Amino acid sequence: GAVVSQHPSRVICKSGTSVKIECRSLDFQATTMFWYRQFPKQSLMLMATSNEGSKATYEQGVEKDKFLINHASLTLSTLTVTSAHPEDSSFYICSGRGDTNEKLFFGSGTQLSVL
Amino acid sequence: GIQVEQSPPDLILQEGANSTLRCNFSDSVNNLQWFHQNPWGQLINLFYIPSGTKQNGRLSATTVATERYSLLYISSSQTTDSGVYFCAGSKAAGNKLTFGGGTRVLVKP
Numbered sequence: 001g002a003v004v005s006q007h008p009s010r011v012i013c014k015s016g017t018s019v020k021i022e023c024r025s026l027d028f029q030a031t032t033m034f035w036y037r038q039f040p041k042q043s044l045m046l047m048a049t050s051n052e053g054s055k056a057t058y059e060q061g062v063e064k065d066k067f068l069i070n071h072a073s074l075t076l077s078t079l080t081v082t083s084a085h086p087e088d089s090s091f092y093i094c095s096g097r098g099d100t101n102e103k104l105f106f107g108s109g110t111q112l113s114v115l
Numbered sequence: 116g117i118q119v120e121q122s123p124p125d126l127i128l129q130e131g132a133n134s135t136l137r138c139n140f141s142d143s144v145n146n147l148q149w150f151h152q153n154p155w156g157q158l159i160n161l162f163y164i165p166s167g168t169k170q171n172g173r174l175s176a177t178t179v180a181t182e183r184y185s186l187l188y189i190s191s192s193q194t195t196d197s198g199v200y201f202c203a204g205s206k207a208a209g210n211k212l213t214f215g216g217g218t219r220v221l222v223k224p
């Protein structure tokens with residue numbers, strides 16, 4: 001299957017700082033990227049959908065000014081958690097989908113801990 | 116939006132056993148996928164299966180689109196099959212997927 005590289009895998013930060021998470025599609029062009037949040041022992045919760053070169057579409061209840069998503073190229077999407085607070089601590093996962101294929105491929109996830 | 120229900124929520128298997136996981140949808144879907152999340156959090160796409168039957172090694176999946184359900188079969192389970200299995204679907208191709216709650220599988224040696 002196609003590969004999506006996600007970094008960092010784990011980050012610990014102080015409350016009030018910003019954290020950037022990167023996702024790169026290594027062997028396909030991800031025209032659409034999805035960002036999810038997952039709490040322990042729960043399912044994936046979609047945060048936003050981004051198409052290359054366009055503004056992201058956020059799910060209801062997700063603050064777009066807090067979770068900044070950039071999808072400037074067909075191989076790179078970033079999620080920036082701005083002014084992080086302890087309640088933002090979670091597992092964040094990206095996934096990509098190409099133009100000609102409906103299959104979704106996931107990054108390895110980022111465990112964010114905000115102190 | 117559609118609702119996705121998975122059963123059972125938890126499954127404990129002895130190594131070598133077979134099992135069936137089920138996914139029910141509240142509405143018809145044209146895009147249905149199965150994923151495995153390993154204990155470290157990585158999700159792997161197992162099948163894209165909006166209809167019909169597919170096999171990949173010891174795993175196979177069947178989707179009966181007219182009855183809005185899909186089944187994932189694990190045969191001769193191994194400890195590496197442990198993790199959470201998710202199904203996800205959308206009504207139309209190109210739409211975002213709705214995930215089920217997952218089936219947590221533990222395969223004991």
